[in-house]
Amino acid sequence: MSNFVQNRIQDISATISVLLNIILIFLILTKSPKKLGSYKYLMLYISLFEILYSILDVVVSPVIISKGSACLVISYIKNSMLSQTINIVLHTSYCGSFGTSMGIFALHFIYRYLTATGSKYISTFESWKMICWMLIPITYGIIWGLIGYTFIGPNAYTNDFMKNDIEYVFGWDIRDTIYIGPHFYKTDSLNFTWIDKNAFIAAGGMCIILLSSIITILYFGVKCYKSINNMVKDRVSTSSSNFKNVQTQLFYALVIQTIIPVLFLHIPVSVIFICTFLELNIGLFGGIVTISIALFPAIDPLPTMFIIKIYRDAIIGYVRSFLHYTKIFPNKNCAIQSISNHPKDISTPNS
Known part of the structure; x- marks a missing residue:
């Protein structure tokens, strides 16, 4: 897949991501019920991160290239108006943002579980302590970025090993690039191969972050699902139908928001x-992964926007009003009531 195609897809994905997250931020600020509580700030935190992530993706324009036991996330900076130092910071921040996203997923599911179970620890999200919770993903990102730049940043051996492939595939001089990526096994002029300990240290640290996120999502996701099921079973009266609807919305949003980061x-x-x-050559898969990572922030807001009823109704209302006033769909009956008059059927945080 050509670098041009990858960059265009990254640009389009970033534009969609910024637009959708701005819309979601507007909905969170204007349509969220008061009972949503501090979860509103967590959703805003996630949306702002995804906007920043998308902007970094466009500015850095990373691509992935592999050869043997080396795999690099690389950016071309020859035509950049920014200094090399700033480009290094941006590239490292981009790589670190992947670690931040891992922390955000974990935090998201921890909050969901505490809310669903009515844990006393949910109060820590309703005071200054929420700042401490939000610092966890940032810490993940800083550690990921520092590990990458310190242990698997540019070095003379990898430059020599990859320069011909980079020039052949992209037409770039490796001296005009910045990269971060492991090179696990190295060979000298006598064909003696040794293990690069820095690559294994970096891979170990990143795997710990990755696994901690996956384990947290699975653990709290399953416990949250069981808790929701138990609560719904306990409320069998007809008056609890609204509660059941709310918990169903929460469950579907939870499932989809688990699948999206896992797949992408x-x-x-x-x-x-x-x-x-x-030492398996990933070939075109590197381009697919580059695009997959770029698509994530453009897709992630959709479950919250369309599964959560109060946000979905607001979007439908705005679309119908737009169609009505632009005479595309002039039937007056299609204009629905203001969402402010719509009964608020959300009694618990459920994005």
Whole structure:
């Protein structure tokens, strides 16, 4: 897949991501019921991160290239108006943002579980302590970025090993690039192969972050699902139908928001690590992963926007009003009531 095609897809994905997340931020600020509580700020935090992530993706324009036991996330900076130092910071921040996203997923599911079970610890999200919770993903990102730049950043051996392939595939001089990526096994002029300990240290640290996110999502996701099921079973009266609807919305949003990062982030990155470790050339898969990572922030807002009823109704209302006032759909009956008059059927945080 050509670099031009990848960049255009990244640009389009970033534009969609910024637009959708701005719309979601507007809905969160204007349509969220008061009972949503501090979860509103967590959703805003996630949306703002995804906007920043998308902007970084466009500015850095990373691509993935592999050869043998080396796999690099690389950016071309020759035509950049920014200094090399700033480009290094941006590239490292982009790589670190993947670690931040891992922390955000974990935090998201921890909050969901505490809310569903009515845990006393949910109060820690309703005070200044929420800042401490939000610092966890940022810490994940800083650690990921520092590990990458310190242990698997540019070095003379990898430059010599990859320069011909980079020039052949992209037409770039490696001196005009910035990259981060492991090179597990190295060979000298006598064909003696040794293990690069820095690559294994970096891979170990990143795998710990990745696995901690996956384990947290699975553990709290399953416990949250069981808790919701138990609560719904306990409320069998007809008056609890609204409660059941709310919990169903929460469950579907939870499931989809688990599938999205697993499919677009966890699995692709895990496959790259495994293939590189086993010296399996990923070929076109590197381009697919680059696009997959870029698509994630453009898709992630959709479950919240369309599964959560109060947000979905607001979007439908705005679309119908737009069609009515632009005479595309002039039937006056299609204009629905203002969402502010719509009964608020959300009694618990449920994005």
